[in-house]
Amino acid sequence: MSKMSKPVNWTAQRRAVFDIVQASHDHPTATDIMERLSASGHRYAYATVYNALRYLTEKGLLKEVKIGESASRYDANTSDHAHVVCVRCGAIAEFEQAPPAPWMDEIARGTGYRVLSAELVFHGVCPACQGKTDDPTDSGAAAR
Ligand SMILES: [Zn+2]
Numbered sequence: 001m002s003k004m005s006k007p008v009n010w011t012a013q014r015r016a017v018f019d020i021v022q023a024s025h026d027h028p029t030a031t032d033i034m035e036r037l038s039a040s041g042h043r044y045a046y047a048t049v050y051n052a053l054r055y056l057t058e059k060g061l062l063k064e065v066k067i068g069e070s071a072s073r074y075d076a077n078t079s080d081h082a083h084v085v086c087v088r089c090g091a092i093a094e095f096e097q098a099p100p101a102p103w104m105d106e107i108a109r110g111t112g113y114r115v116l117s118a119e120l121v122f123h124g125v126c127p128a129c130q131g132k133t134d135d136p137t138d139s140g141a142a143a144r
């Protein structure tokens, strides 16, 4: 109740950015969001989009997803969920599964930390990439 002390100040830019992220299910980067905004007729400066993303993330309306060294992605799904990333095409899927409580307890015991949250990222090969033998990033045998 005290968490959301101030109401969200919905500017046109923030609303447009939020709508784009909410309509996207691929965890877009700021650049992706820029492209989708301009495709729908909104021409905002990168800084405007970036500031809107930061604001919405601070307000808890969006979640920032960091995967490795790549650019931050944004998620309108703010529940505790895990992501699985395709090592070939970079596609991201998500599943609604919070880390098991016994595991969190074990980490807390082992480190002395009070564990608040976890971000789980799994790596794999997505269904679309499975069975694609002509993929140049496939390290398997390139039989002709
Ligand atoms: Zn893939």
Ligand SMILES: [Zn+2]
Pocket: 027, 075, 077, 081, 082, 083, 094
């Ligand atoms: Zn997600």
